[in-house]
Amino acid sequence: MQGQETATNTIKNAIAATTRALSGKHDLQVEFSGRNSQNDIVSLPDFFDEPSPEILSLVRGQADHAALLIRYHDTYIHQKQRPMQAANAALFDSLEEIRVEALGSQDMEGVKQNLYHRFELQSMQQALNQGDIPLVEKIKLQARKTVQDLPIPDFLANSISEKSKEVKSAIPILKKMREHIADQQEFASLTIELIDVITQVSAKGEPDKKSEKQNKDSAENNDAQESSEQQEDTENFVSGDDTNKQSERMT
Numbered sequence: 001m002q003g004q005e006t007a008t009n010t011i012k013n014a015i016a017a018t019t020r021a022l023s024g025k026h027d028l029q030v031e032f033s034g035r036n037s038q039n040d041i042v043s044l045p046d047f048f049d050e051p052s053p054e055i056l057s058l059v060r061g062q063a064d065h066a067a068l069l070i071r072y073h074d075t076y077i078h079q080k081q082r083p084m085q086a087a088n089a090a091l092f093d094s095l096e097e098i099r100v101e102a103l104g105s106q107d108m109e110g111v112k113q114n115l116y117h118r119f120e121l122q123s124m125q126q127a128l129n130q131g132d133i134p135l136v137e138k139i140k141l142q143a144r145k146t147v148q149d150l151p152i153p154d155f156l157a158n159s160i161s162e163k164s165k166e167v168k169s170a171i172p173i174l175k176k177m178r179e180h181i182a183d184q185q186e187f188a189s190l191t192i193e194l195i196d197v198i199t200q201v202s203a204k205g206e207p208d209k210k211s212e213k214q215n216k217d218s219a220e221n222n223d224a225q226e227s228s229e230q231q232e233d234t235e236n237f238v239s240g241d242d243t244n245k246q247s248e249r250m251t
Contacts, residue, residue, distance in 0.1 A: 007050055015044070015063050022067035022104070022111070030063070042066040054121070061118025064111050068104035069097070074184055081188035087136065088195050094140050095191050102148040103181045112150075119144065120153045133159045138167050139198065146174040147181065169201045170194055
């Protein structure tokens, strides 16, 4: 029993050391608790016996994914560019994770394999039916293939073999995104463009649908206008004019 515990601890220590090295933070705290990772703590699935190859691949994939997010993801840039509409925001988040994984595994075949096994196991857990897979999942699969250069698992391969008009329209932009995986700002801008194109193609160009770019531009214009009004109120206050004007900032 003690020998088995020692072997398990050796595996955990090796995974923790690799995670710190990959993240670029040698003081990173790595724990095996199964909880969600927070701030500077990476939490991985726990195991008590020597893990099976499948479990080990999952844990390593989770560790590499978390480490690469710490190393290559800028939260400020992400939140600034993130769409307001919930479904678009979810796709935006997923594509950013794909960017980070693609960037961090470019010249590291072992990391790439770990991330692939994580992706494969998660796809199984989602129980996706390739005969009726949602559009967003098809876009993510195509992004895995085009941006991250990962193979599509056999049980999902047919889902993008016959590409829908939305997926076809996304491929040229995904190829551009592949060229900018090291530039989060540019990648995010291309992701917004991708979302707009998919929305327009899906809606057949209905004029009453605003694009994400238009929504964000409108929000920024409102911010600028309210900032100007706030400055005017301040000037009026200093000069003794009407002080009852108030402007509310958008959150």
